[in-house]
Amino acid sequence: MGKTLFDKIWESHVVKTIEGGPSVLYIDRHFIHEVTSPQAFNGLRKRGMPVFRPQQVVATADHNVPTLNQELPIREELSRKQVDMLVKNCAEFGIELYGLGHPYQGIVHVIGPELGVTQPGMTIVCGDSHTSTHGAFGTIAFGIGTSEVEMVLTTQCLLQSRPKLMRINVDGQLNPGVLSKDIILYIISLLSASGATGYFVEYAGSAIRSLSMEGRMTICNMSIEMGARGGLIAPDETTFDYMKGRQFAPAGEAWEKALAHWRTLHTDDDAVFDLEININAADIEPMVTYGTNPGMGIGVSKNIPAQASLPENERGNFAKALQYMGLKDGQPIKGQAVDYVFIGSCTNSRIEDLRLVADFVRGKQKADNVEVWIVPGSKQVEQAARAEGLDQIFEAAGFMLRQPGCSACLGMNEDKIPAGKYCISTSNRNFEGRQGPNARTLLASPLTAAVAAVTGHVGDVREFI
Amino acid sequence: MQQIKSRAVPVRMENIDTDQIIPARFLKATSREGFGKNLFRDWRYENDDENSPKADFPLNDPRWSGTILVAGKNFGCGSSREHAAWAIKDAGFEVVVSSFFADIFRNNALNNFLLPVQVSEKFLQQIFEAVDADPSTELSVDLPAQMITITTTGVSESFDINPYKKTCLINGYDDIDYLINMMPEIESFEADRAAV
Ligand code: SF4
Numbered sequence: 001m002g003k004t005l006f007d008k009i010w011e012s013h014v015v016k017t018i019e020g021g022p023s024v025l026y027i028d029r030h031f032i033h034e035v036t037s038p039q040a041f042n043g044l045r046k047r048g049m050p051v052f053r054p055q056q057v058v059a060t061a062d063h064n065v066p067t068l069n070q071e072l073p074i075r076e077e078l079s080r081k082q083v084d085m086l087v088k089n090c091a092e093f094g095i096e097l098y099g100l101g102h103p104y105q106g107i108v109h110v111i112g113p114e115l116g117v118t119q120p121g122m123t124i125v126c127g128d129s130h131t132s133t134h135g136a137f138g139t140i141a142f143g144i145g146t147s148e149v150e151m152v153l154t155t156q157c158l159l160q161s162r163p164k165l166m167r168i169n170v171d172g173q174l175n176p177g178v179l180s181k182d183i184i185l186y187i188i189s190l191l192s193a194s195g196a197t198g199y200f201v202e203y204a205g206s207a208i209r210s211l212s213m214e215g216r217m218t219i220c221n222m223s224i225e226m227g228a229r230g231g232l233i234a235p236d237e238t239t240f241d242y243m244k245g246r247q248f249a250p251a252g253e254a255w256e257k258a259l260a261h262w263r264t265l266h267t268d269d270d271a272v273f274d275l276e277i278n279i280n281a282a283d284i285e286p287m288v289t290y291g292t293n294p295g296m297g298i299g300v301s302k303n304i305p306a307q308a309s310l311p312e313n314e315r316g317n318f319a320k321a322l323q324y325m326g327l328k329d330g331q332p333i334k335g336q337a338v339d340y341v342f343i344g345s346c347t348n349s350r351i352e353d354l355r356l357v358a359d360f361v362r363g364k365q366k367a368d369n370v371e372v373w374i375v376p377g378s379k380q381v382e383q384a385a386r387a388e389g390l391d392q393i394f395e396a397a398g399f400m401l402r403q404p405g406c407s408a409c410l411g412m413n414e415d416k417i418p419a420g421k422y423c424i425s426t427s428n429r430n431f432e433g434r435q436g437p438n439a440r441t442l443l444a445s446p447l448t449a450a451v452a453a454v455t456g457h458v459g460d461v462r463e464f465i
Numbered sequence: 466m467q468q469i470k471s472r473a474v475p476v477r478m479e480n481i482d483t484d485q486i487i488p489a490r491f492l493k494a495t496s497r498e499g500f501g502k503n504l505f506r507d508w509r510y511e512n513d514d515e516n517s518p519k520a521d522f523p524l525n526d527p528r529w530s531g532t533i534l535v536a537g538k539n540f541g542c543g544s545s546r547e548h549a550a551w552a553i554k555d556a557g558f559e560v561v562v563s564s565f566f567a568d569i570f571r572n573n574a575l576n577n578f579l580l581p582v583q584v585s586e587k588f589l590q591q592i593f594e595a596v597d598a599d600p601s602t603e604l605s606v607d608l609p610a611q612m613i614t615i616t617t618t619g620v621s622e623s624f625d626i627n628p629y630k631k632t633c634l635i636n637g638y639d640d641i642d643y644l645i646n647m648m649p650e651i652e653s654f655e656a657d658r659a660a661v
Pocket residue numbers: 062063107108109128130345346347405406409410427428
């Protein structure tokens with residue numbers, strides 16, 4: 001029987017399998033950031049252990065950093081301490097740090113791929129659930145807890161049980177105005193926020209193949225939002241074109257050797273999955289979430305479900321979510337006024353996202369009732385946006401182009417959405433309080449967010465194209 | 466860890482994500498201790514004020530106490546922050562019972578000797594009903610036998626746990642100890658791969 005892409009990578013990284021237990025899985029690349037690493041370094045110190053393979057670890061500061069005046073010291077004391085601690089830990093343990101002020105700094109899941117550190121066939125972990133992003137390159141990439149960060153720092157290995165495997169095939173032509181963000185929000189709305197728990201998901205099909213690497217990253221990024229450990233997409237010419245010439249990608253003879261290996265990384269025709277789901281790309285319209293988990297999403301032309309139409313055991317949670325959001329069951333989502341527009345996060349803060357938004361708003365003005373934050377995912381994205389003149393388009397439209405970081409994706413740094421306010425956000429989580437206490441998040445694609453930026457409410461991008 | 470017998474604190478909600486268990490703004494500490502006071506922070510206090518606890522939230526309700534937390538399905542979804550497990554542990558819990566756990570949370574809990582007990586939806590509802598009817602109801606969790614019992618009704622159910630993890634919990638050793646002992650094998654694995 002043929003093998004899946006997942007199994008090909010998994011098997012080549014198993015050091016040993018414990019009888020009746022998990023496997024010892026070797027990890028090729030380990031990303032760390034300031035929030036989930038300090039306790040792990042403390043653990044190393046306590047045991048008197050060094051970092052085993054420091055050259056396989058890459059660090060950045062992203063969650064806590066301000067996105068204005070990054071050249072000044074961080075004002076918030078605890079954030080500053082955490083970032084300083086990362087600097088100290090990296091220096092002490094010999095780890096490369098792309099910290100504040102470094103030209104490679106940015107959100108960990110943006111910089112790994114953009115630097116070519118992320119490469120097909122690798123196992124990649126980070127103390128961060130959206131590590132699944134790196135699966136877009138045909139890697140086994142998943143988020144881990146801090147105890148596991150300590151394990152990888154100490155031994156470059158983890159104890160892991162092989163997950164079940166699911167394949168989601170998205171075939172056919174995408175409708176105009178529908179982006180990869182809409183594909184993944186649609187999938188999660190079908191499967192629910194827990195529908196893929198216990199699985200690793202391979203995304204396949206012609207609609208997935210047609211996406212750019214950045215589009216694929218958006219899909220894999222949100223795998224965790226349906227409970228999956230991770231998601232992956234087989235590498236192909238699009239992947240190889242993207243990789244070529246990146247700072248840390250193999251070059252010369254090593255490139256040819258790597259390419260030959262990468263071309264073997266695909267699921268064999270006769271491989272079998274535990275679960276297979278088929279989706280018709282033409283069924284997908286621009287999506288918006290209305291509730292407090294990413295599974296609570298609908299097409300922009302649809303109404304929020306009526307409470308009575310739901311199974312009885314789901315009504316309580318549904319009502320609680322709508323109450324938090326200040327929305328009514330059965331109401332259309334289109335026309336809902338918003339106060340903030342956040343275009344950023346490891347889901348949608350790459351240069352293609354910024355270009356799409358800039359193209360849409362060129363010559364338009366932001367609506368009076370909204371504040372618009374554009375937060376590039378990395379220093380390099382920021383540089384590119386300025387070099388291409390996107391900053392001027394944003395400025396002319398009344399948007400604020402800020403500096404790279406996680407920003408309003410999570411209420412941890414200075415960028416918070418005030419209580420009770422609505423934010424249409426290109427990030428990945430609409431949990432209660434995620435963007436700040438009592439903030440109300442509507443997840444959407446960069447284009448749908450751009451529509452809200454210029455109209456002040458949730459709108460259908462298809463009416464503009 | 467062997468047997469735990471205790472009253473339970475029921476949080477009857479589904480999809481409790483890690484941002485609810487411990488909101489991001491409390492993740493700035495650099496040690497593992499002290500997260501318990503911010504457990505369920507935004508549900509626990511009015512306007513983020515420690516002096517105004519919300520009376521109807523179970524952790525603030527004097528009827529509930531004990532070292533077993535019981536919650537609705539898909540507990541611990543969302544971020545990988547181990548701070549969620551630390552907060553629950555730091556607040557004095559030893560066991561979390563739910564009908565479904567998110568993967569990363571389950572691993573994080575186990576790595577901190579916090580036992581996740583996954584029960585059927587039906588059994589979960591029976592627990593909620595039993596503790597509602599009588600808050601002094603005790604649950605008994607027997608790890609070696611992998612059984613959980615509602616002591617007042619005598620109803621019990623078995624639960625699954627990875628045999629390796631079970632041994633770890635019972636004997637109090639963790640994955641890092643195991644992996645450190647494997648260093649020579651890991652090094653030869655690396656050498657073999659480099660030779661390809
Ligand atoms: S942008 Fe948001 S989801 Fe991504 S790593 Fe940062 S906090 Fe996590």
